[in-house]
Amino acid sequence: MVFRGFWEKLKKPIIGLSPMDGVTDAAYRYMVCKYSRPDVVITEFTNVEGLARGAVEMLKAFIYDEIERPIVAQIFGVEPESYYKCAVILCELGFDGIDINMGCPCSNVARQGSGAALIKTPDLAKKLIRITKKAVKDWSEGMTMEKADVHTDIISAVDGMKNGRIFERRMIPVSVKTRIGYDNVVAEDWVAQLLEEEPANLTMHGRTLKQLYMGRADWETLAKAAEVVHGSGLDISFLGNGDVKSPEDARKKIADYGVDGVLVGRATQGAPWFFDGKEPDLKQRLNIALEHATYFAKKSGNIFGNSHFFKIRKHLGWYCKGFDGAKELRKNLMTVENVEDVERELAKNF
Template sequence: MPDVSKNFWTSGQRPLLMLAPMEDVTDTAFREVVLRNTNPGALNVVFTEFTSTDGLCHPKGREATIHRLYVSDTERALLKEKGVKIVAQIWGNNPTHFYDSVRMISQEMAFDGIDINMGCPVRKVVANGCGSALIDDEPLAAEIIAATREATSLPVSVKTRLGVKIVDTERWISFLLEQPLDGIILHGRIQKQMSEGDADWNEIARAVAIRNSKGLSIPIIGNGDVFSLEQAHNNIKKYGTDGVMIGRGIFSNPWLFAEKLPQEISIQKRVDTLLTHINLFEKKGTSIKAFPVLKRFFKIYISGFNGAAELRSQLMQTSTPSEARNLLNNFIAVA
């Protein structure tokens, strides 16, 4: 069992505010950007990208996968300074691979927890029996949780959804509450919805009620359609969760954890933040082939001011970090 004194889930700190794990988004560069723009106490936990246990256990696949767990020295310093925990999120459907991956992560890396993805709705992931598919496979889900628990003294959580094709909160949450877990993160949609429709926070509240009716204290974190810290705190109060995880909300406001509205951010600050992101992206040794991944961030920084659309269009035509950086520096020089 984990050392309770080092377990952020059981430390008593409430509420817990989290930045969601997002594919090709929450790498070390973006997490550092968010941390630089975070007020003390406004963010408690960040997560890595979605990391394949099959990839980590494959002799050739490990090299192509392990970068998802990379934490830079500068990010590590900011995590310590701001008192933010970092959790490795993993996925797959092979309990042995979970055991081996978690042993490696626990022994070779410095993380504060392990999160098992049982909520990814992407069809090809679900078709392979991973992510949300595990909601309908309790025996395999139990094996995976047990293998993960056996492999580490770190706290273990599950991020999941309300169901696969139908809302199945009663059965699924009751099952998870019987497992040796330290936390449950519940997204208020079923797999079939993907990201469509509204997140059902009433069902998240139902999960909390199920836990309470069993006399249990395992923390439940709500996730889905939260776009500000004010909304996060309102949801915690209204639906009884132990915290909130924010995902897509960070795209509409990268300064969300600085408790600022987008319209409060100057053009200079927007450009400087993107320049910082580009520099961090380049510093982590990312190949030029991965540069298109960075382009998805241009809109979240370069918007809401005169000339933003034209500048963004020009940025989308760049093909290297240096080109993008030169374009931004020239824009500021003549602005």
């Protein structure tokens, strides 16, 4: 029997928030979960080798709020022993699941053999799933960060993040998010390989690494990959991903292509209400933008120091579309330095 943890309890169709590095940070995910309800939430991907070396600042990707559950941590890399350590850390932090990124097309990731480059090294990809599952099992049976030889700086930082909380020693599911191929489409063979390791869930983006984010996502291929999963007789869910524009579009794609659900990324930018499908009016929209900036300042003050406030600018820009004066407001928001600046610019439109 495949261990599926929370994935097994999700009602189908599953409509979740896709991870986006530099976008789906703690504040973004909090806003999405406050204003609508994705069935599952996944963090930005984080490098296992960096964590194994003791890069404490990388732990910021693993800050989450209880309202995000079920919350899955996404990791990437190539070193099996670093996956082991990282999985133990994620169990300690109380995550509901771990997702392995086998889809990132960025040259700095793929050049090292991780992300979508794993499509070309299926034996390594399978080993990474196996070792991550082993770490989770070991942790459920008493493995500690010390025994797993996790870097001492990471152990202290994780203890700080837990802030006295102790999570139940339980198994958590390991899933994979990938693409339909590297330079050409190999979705069906690739899925069959991954199924050998019985991941709890597979998500597939309907583009190859070579396509990056260009062209249109190939949902016909995703439908064929879904058939391989469903025909395997294994109880594993398969989510399609790519170019979903709205909750209605999600439901249509799920019905037309026979997937168990979808993950949605870019269509949620500047639209934390996405999963409820109810568009707020302009006043509500700008109030939500202000709340996002305020929450970001509070969180980023703790996590990065306030000099990182500029990172909210692109998010504020995404909120400003489809109304008179949106372009001018967007331009003005690109220079904000603090919450007061945001409030002043938005107030001009209330």
